[in-house]
Amino acid sequence: MTVYAPLELNRLSSRAEFEALVERAKARWDALWNGDHTVVTVGVGSSSIAKGALDVLAACQQAAAGQPIIVRQVGVDGADWMEVQVQVKRPGAPTVYYGNVEPHEIPDLLAGRLQSKAVGVDGDVAYEGIPPLKEHPFFKYQHRIVLRDVGVIDPESIEDALARGAYSAYLKVLFDLTPEETIAEVTAANLRGRGGAGFPAGVKWESGRKARATPKFVVCNSHEGEPNVYKDRRIHEGDPHRILEGILIACIAVGAERGYNYIGGEYPLAIKRFRKAVQDAERLGLIGKNVLGSGKDVEFRVRTGGGAYICGEGSALMYSIMGVRGQPRTKPPRSVEEGIWKRPTVANNTETLSNIRDIINNGGAWYASIGTEKSAGTKLMTVQGKLKTMGLVEVPMGITLRTLIEEVWGGMRDGYKFKGIQTGGVSAGPLKEEHLDRPVDFDSLTDLGGMLGSGGFVVFDDTVCAVDFARYLTAFNRFESCSKCVPCSRGNPALVEILDRIRFGRGSLSDLALIERTSKHIIELSLCGLGQVAPMPLLGMMKMYPEEFRAHIVDGVCPTGTCPIGSRQTAATTAAAAD
Amino acid sequence: MTQHVSPTANRKEIDLDEVREIMSHFKPRDYQEAQELILSALQEINERFGWVSLEAAEIVAEHLGTTANRIYGLLTFYADFRTEPRGNHFMLLCHGMSCYVAGSSRLVQELADRYGIRDGETTADGELTVQVVNGCLGVCDRAPIVKLDDKYYGNLTVESFNEAIQRAIAAGKSGESAK
Numbered sequence: 001m002t003v004y005a006p007l008e009l010n011r012l013s014s015r016a017e018f019e020a021l022v023e024r025a026k027a028r029w030d031a032l033w034n035g036d037h038t039v040v041t042v043g044v045g046s047s048s049i050a051k052g053a054l055d056v057l058a059a060c061q062q063a064a065a066g067q068p069i070i071v072r073q074v075g076v077d078g079a080d081w082m083e084v085q086v087q088v089k090r091p092g093a094p095t096v097y098y099g100n101v102e103p104h105e106i107p108d109l110l111a112g113r114l115q116s117k118a119v120g121v122d123g124d125v126a127y128e129g130i131p132p133l134k135e136h137p138f139f140k141y142q143h144r145i146v147l148r149d150v151g152v153i154d155p156e157s158i159e160d161a162l163a164r165g166a167y168s169a170y171l172k173v174l175f176d177l178t179p180e181e182t183i184a185e186v187t188a189a190n191l192r193g194r195g196g197a198g199f200p201a202g203v204k205w206e207s208g209r210k211a212r213a214t215p216k217f218v219v220c221n222s223h224e225g226e227p228n229v230y231k232d233r234r235i236h237e238g239d240p241h242r243i244l245e246g247i248l249i250a251c252i253a254v255g256a257e258r259g260y261n262y263i264g265g266e267y268p269l270a271i272k273r274f275r276k277a278v279q280d281a282e283r284l285g286l287i288g289k290n291v292l293g294s295g296k297d298v299e300f301r302v303r304t305g306g307g308a309y310i311c312g313e314g315s316a317l318m319y320s321i322m323g324v325r326g327q328p329r330t331k332p333p334r335s336v337e338e339g340i341w342k343r344p345t346v347a348n349n350t351e352t353l354s355n356i357r358d359i360i361n362n363g364g365a366w367y368a369s370i371g372t373e374k375s376a377g378t379k380l381m382t383v384q385g386k387l388k389t390m391g392l393v394e395v396p397m398g399i400t401l402r403t404l405i406e407e408v409w410g411g412m413r414d415g416y417k418f419k420g421i422q423t424g425g426v427s428a429g430p431l432k433e434e435h436l437d438r439p440v441d442f443d444s445l446t447d448l449g450g451m452l453g454s455g456g457f458v459v460f461d462d463t464v465c466a467v468d469f470a471r472y473l474t475a476f477n478r479f480e481s482c483s484k485c486v487p488c489s490r491g492n493p494a495l496v497e498i499l500d501r502i503r504f505g506r507g508s509l510s511d512l513a514l515i516e517r518t519s520k521h522i523i524e525l526s527l528c529g530l531g532q533v534a535p536m537p538l539l540g541m542m543k544m545y546p547e548e549f550r551a552h553i554v555d556g557v558c559p560t561g562t563c564p565i566g567s568r569q570t571a572a573t574t575a576a577a578a579d
Numbered sequence: 580m581t582q583h584v585s586p587t588a589n590r591k592e593i594d595l596d597e598v599r600e601i602m603s604h605f606k607p608r609d610y611q612e613a614q615e616l617i618l619s620a621l622q623e624i625n626e627r628f629g630w631v632s633l634e635a636a637e638i639v640a641e642h643l644g645t646t647a648n649r650i651y652g653l654l655t656f657y658a659d660f661r662t663e664p665r666g667n668h669f670m671l672l673c674h675g676m677s678c679y680v681a682g683s684s685r686l687v688q689e690l691a692d693r694y695g696i697r698d699g700e701t702t703a704d705g706e707l708t709v710q711v712v713n714g715c716l717g718v719c720d721r722a723p724i725v726k727l728d729d730k731y732y733g734n735l736t737v738e739s740f741n742e743a744i745q746r747a748i749a750a751g752k753s754g755e756s757a758k
Binding site: 230308326 | 658659676719
């Protein structure tokens with residue numbers, strides 16, 4: 001159908017031409033939703049493809065042939081529990097969201113005979129007995145800024161993105177604001193780094209702007225190598241232009257000649273969609289020489305990683321971009337003085353940069369009013385474990401863990417009992433039931449040995465053994481150690497060895513002291529931030545579940561029967577498998 | 580049964596003309612950009628053939644003005660690359676935290692017990708190569724999950740895991756790129 005046909009994309013040479021294109025994109029968007037045709041939208045992302053989203057999409061296209069139906073694809077909106085998700089907008093009715101749709105159900109769904117799978121409708125009021133989607137606990141607590149258009153726009157269509165306001169902040173930064181004013185907004189927003197460290201982005205940009213060496217660069221860290229986080233790849237798959245706009249704004253603000261996005265190689269779909277976004281932006285002249293006639297130049301490069309966790313560390317990431325092994329170096333000099341090719345480089349996390357558009361458009365004060373005083377704004381959070389409504393959510397900082405677990409994520413699945421929640425990925429310790437009323441922000445969990453980190457939580461049930469889990473987390477850090485410095489590359493294997501001794505029933509109480517001592521060495525002497533926190537999960541497990549460690553050592557049993565000491569498996573095969 | 584496939588056994592040659600064709604798309608404008616493109620080039624080759632051979636590495640090195648040694652340093656550092664060919668079927672076994680708490684250790688164990696392979700290895704009959712993913716495949720609500728050739732298998736038990744492997748092997752060799 002012609003209503004939703006792509007627009008002609010030519011190089012734009014002025015602000016007026018850009019604004020005219022945005023008007024056309026908005027008209028196209030309005031025509032899509034207000035015509036006398038049905039719009040069928042399928043959420044297609046790496047997680048839903050695993051559940052057959054491409055088959056569902058094909059079934060929709062087949063059913064739509066010759067009918068007044070427009071079929072489109074969007075990124076997945078975070079509600080993993082309702083994948084494959086199909087949205088149906090009929091003329092004169094609100095959009096209805098269907099969950100867990102199978103390809104063979106499409107004819108029934110389009111004929112309106114599958115209302116049992118309708119989860120919610122758009123808007124504030126129920127429609128034909130289907131409640132508003134935003135009242136579902138999974139969506140009720142969310143405040144979507146970064147995710148606003150994820151699951152709404154077609155990630156491969158710059159027209160969709162423009163209709164929803166993409167590059168509006170970039171335009172302001174190019175024409176209306178000075179770099180100082182741009183940075184002042186980011187500083188006023190109190191936007192702290194979303195990669196885990198929580199360093200204020202405004203301060204970083206300011207030092208980048210003040211650095212005197214040239215050329216300068218901006219790097220978006222989209223590596224996300226932790227074993228429990230999938231937020232950044234969802235933004236790439238759902239709204240790549242938002243990330244690109246954030247990077248371009250950063251380039252203009254700090255005076256960088258080139259922006260980079262470093263994406264983990266294990267996310268082919270994220271890379272594909274982001275590259276498409278860059279191509280389209282280049283075609284429109286949003287990247288290149290004399291952008292929209294503003295006299296400003298900015299270049300862009302996409303670089304991909306190769307599956308090394310360490311490349312999430314700033315200096316390692318930059319070495320990886322330069323085509324060598326990603327091994328961190330000692331600091332100072334910091335990256336903002338000496339980064340890529342020894343030039344000043346500002347590195348920010350994907351999620352941090354994805355907030356920039358709204359901060360520039362609505363002002364830093366608006367952003368600072370969301371969340372808590374010291375941790376402003378919203379945070380993307382992911383969860384894993386046996387929960388009912390799992391997925392990626394964007395919630396204001398300061399929400400409690402209990403609200404997240406029991407309401408947003410629906411509580412434990414039937415037959416599973418909550419035991420603890422691992423925080424901060426592989427860099428911090430677990431929390432227990434009695435800590436769940438703590439607010440979640442950058443600072444509130446640290447005194448318990450927990451951490452917000454990049455917002456990945458793992459809920460584990462009482463079939464998981466604390467000693468075995470600690471070994472898993474320590475083994476991860478051992479595997480991912482880059483081998484550059486001795487405390488980390490030798491210390492972590494030593495910890496795994498001690499844990500294995502305990503798991504096999506050959507541990508002694510002195511081993512606990514040995515763990516503490518070895519951990520202290522690793523924490524104090526390791527070169528980079530990853531080594532310095534590598535023993536944290538183990539120490540956290542020992543702090544929260546000392547009785548389980550004692551049971552293995554003193555009583556010679558594994559309370560959950562997970563470890564070789566309490567199971568039928570022979571020691572030799574388990575040791576082999578553990579690697 | 581536990582046997583590491585030697586680099587010479589079951590070797591599938593990489594079509595070097597195709598490697599040259601892939602490399603012809605990489606047009607660095609200066610020395611720095613050439614350096615930045617090494618990993619991307621290796622990734623494309625690894626994706627296309629499932630591994631990077633010494634001969635392919637030499638072509639990359641020559642095209643981008645570096646040495647095969649340097650390339651090998653990268654291939655052995657980054658976990659995604661392989662320097663040996665894959666078996667007929669390729670499995671990514673997710674061992675992220677979600678899969679761990681849902682019991683992926685049992686699947687790793689089963690691979691060792693029944694198939695005699697560990698992370699990165701290929702079965703003696705050349706049918707199956709496994710890569711244990713330390714990160715996350717991002718399909719956490721179906722944990723534990725594996726990606727076998729192009730298909731995902733979720734909510735696995737040891738039984739359904741074996742069944743998936745047996746069915747894939749019985750169905751024959753996966754697509755020529757063995758993705």
